[in-house]
Amino acid sequence: GQNIDQPTEMTATEGAIVQINCTYQTSGFNGLFWYQQHAGEAPTFLSYNVLDGLEEKGRFSSFLSRSKGYSYLLLKELQMKDSASYLCAVRGLLNQGGKLIFGQGTELSVKP
């Protein structure tokens, strides 16, 4: 089966750096995704990792360690508009149906 854990909520200050962790257990792995979601809206894509290491994209970076079942999303130079829910998702293997499971989401509040 698959299981994903993220902290429920975090608070950070404008201009600072915040790291949101995600741990997962899965019987087959075919990629980990990070999404941002504002209340009442569809999630928007932030990053994708399928190999170990760090992927950087502007103010956002995502790290993956497959052996540890661990990922984090790093947000730099926080802005007020970054206040949102951040979702970690793991995709299973194609030959196992390609199941795509999301964590409960981490509600990030950015304070002035």
Added chain:
Amino acid sequence: DGGITQSPKYLFRKEGQNVTLSCEQNLNHDAMYWYRQDPGQGLRLIYYSQIVNDFQKGDIAEGYSVSREKKESFPLTVTSAQKNPTAFYLCASTDFGTGSGNTIYFGEGSWLTVV
């Protein structure tokens, strides 16, 4: 432009009534998914389909049904057996190929309310 279209955006259901949410994609994606989201919660998987005429139950399939007669379409029916259907429903698709396989595309979502 390519994308996923969900309809309707808002839907009201009476007790004992079945309702169907539409999901259409023109991205030529093989895999499609339906999720339910309750306030303050994450996305929970209802059903998913990897190929036409085949679909699998997710974690909360009871009270829901789907079909996948065409690659582009994956409608979700919320049946009267679903006792607490009020929620935000999201449809998604992805491609397991190396091209766009690193992104999951979402529809805009459908709000279902029981009246």
